[in-house]
Amino acid sequence: MAFYIGDCSQDSAHQVWLRLPTSYRQQATFITDNNGEAYRGIIPTAQHQICPNGSGQTNAIERFNCTLPQRVSRLVRQTLLFSKKLANHIGAIKFFICHYNQEVIR
Known part of the structure; x- marks a missing residue:
């Protein structure tokens, strides 16, 4: 979206x-x-x-927020792939979201 x-x-x-x-x-x-x-x-x-804390209604987005740094290594500061440019972060996140959505649809 x-x-x-x-x-x-x-x-x-x-x-x-x-x-x-x-x-x-x-x-x-x-x-x-x-x-x-x-x-x-x-x-x-x-x-x-x-939604109140602990209600479980934000589980899906919280899971996605945990999945991002696990799958997009350039978001994790102490890796060799870490990007210093914001444009590279945005591109990597956009690519991941598109790929992730295609996996979920299948």
Whole structure:
């Protein structure tokens, strides 16, 4: 769907929101963690559900966040493949996401 490399600020949340397809922004329900400050004012209240810690509703995204550094070695600082350029990180993440989504679809 969309991704953005940044911090956990409201500006970063806004960038992700802008990159989502219009149909998702209009119809989808978004489940987020307790970092509600970043999403407040970005995601419409009717479409936003904040899940409490330990509820298990964010398992899929947390699993993906753990899978990224395991599969994309340039994200791990103490490897020979670590990239110093942000553009290389973004390219590697984009490539991995596309490849990962194709594996899941099969």
